[in-house]
Amino acid sequence: MRPLTDKAIRASFINVSVRERNALVVPADLAQTEWERRDYYGWRDHRNPLLGFIVAEIDDVPVGLQLRQAEQPTRTRPQCSWCADVTLPNDVVFFTARRAGKAGRAGNAVGTLLCAGFECSRNVRRLDPPAYLGHDVAAARDRRIDALRTHVDTFFRDVRDGA
Template sequence: MHALSPSALRSSFVNVSLRERSSIVIPADLDATTWDRLDYFGWRDAKTPLLGFVVAEIDGSPVGLQLRQTEQPTRTRPQCSWCSDVTLPNDVVFFSARRAGKAGRAGNTVGTLVCARFECSRNARRLDPPAYLGHDAAAARDRRVEALRTHVDTFFRDIRDGA
């Protein structure tokens, strides 16, 4: 992912109103972000703990989505739909996202299970121990990163372009 300025992050959101967009709190530590190790950029605002914000590059341009975490806890420990991590270093929660445009204004949403702190890029890049003799751990990691990118791309396109 390419480095983004606070104004580029804020203007990338497609499923919020102008008032909601202007109230998004951008993280203060953007300079410390290792953008080249991210498949998407996500954060939570402590003042609005049920909201999550994610930005990914879709067709070469940043697209941002506001997600809302459900208040109802899950009964089991689910698996992240984006990174498919099975070691679950952090909680996975259910988020819903309002669709962009007219469909979103009509209340149309899409839900997904995602790592609560948006750690998918780190999870996918972890080099696991060999599963068996001759196992190519680096190739397995590369497949996980590609799968993460595909899952994120599909979700973002569904929100942005879906009806």
């Protein structure tokens, strides 16, 4: 992912109002972020812990989404829909994203299960122990990274283009 600035992040959001965009609290640690190890940039709002924000490159352009965490926890430990890691060291929660444009203003939304702290990029880059003799762990990691990027792209396009 290419480095982002506060201004670029604010301008990227497609499913928020102008007022919500201006009220965004963008993390101050952008300069310390390892952008080359990120497939998307995500953070939680410290003032409203049910809100989350993610920015990804869709067609080489930063696109941002505001997410809202479901207030009710899931009954069982779910699997993240994006990184699909079965050995997650973190919590997974259900988020909804208001669709962009007219559909979003009408109340339409899309939901997905995600790592609560948006740790997917780190999770897919972890080298797991070999599953069998001769297993190429680096190739498996690369496949997980590609799958994560596909899942992120599909979700963002659904929010942006969905009816």
